[in-house]
Amino acid sequence: MFSQTVEYALRAIVTIAQHDGQPRTAQQISKLAQVPGPYLSKMMQGLARSGLVNSQRGLHGGFVLAKAAKELTVWEVMEAVDPMQRIHVCPLGLKSHAKTLCPLHRRLDNAMAHVEEQFKNTTIAELLSEPGSVTPLCEQQQVMNIDTCHAVKKSPGDRHASKTAVTK
Secondary structure, rough: OOOOOHHHHHHHHHHHOOOOOEEEEEHHHHHOOOOOOEEEEHHHHHEEEEEEEEEEOOOOOOEOOOOOOOOOOOHHHHHHHHHOOOOOOOOOOOOHHHOOOOHHHHHHHHHHHHHHHHHHOOHHHHHHOOOOOOOOOOHHHHHHHOOOOEEEEOOOOOOOOOEOOOOO
């Protein structure tokens, strides 16, 4: 349903967000997010043009989010790289469907509207803090000895999970 570009962009944004404002180079993001380097570089330029990330040059340069992860939605990332096309007119160009969509296309558009609404209401920070047993892209960061991953510890009978840093 979503393009590979959307998947790659979301992985890159999540990777950057996991580092609390510390710049990450394109090479680091590429490795952590498992996105091919040349593809990532072009995509990051687009994300920068869209105002979602800032790039910093120099020795300690790299990419950072342009706004807090709690303010950045999944929808904004998707729209920046590959906007979802809603169905407003009959894709077949049928004259009998000029004023209203047929049941098939109406339901497809309704499904897309639900997806849009869900992602407009989901922030990058929520993806990182959602209770569960895994953190996005955490295994890759452990391989690279980056201590920003969190595991969720849950005692038997404990209804509330607590995050703890994963150590090398």
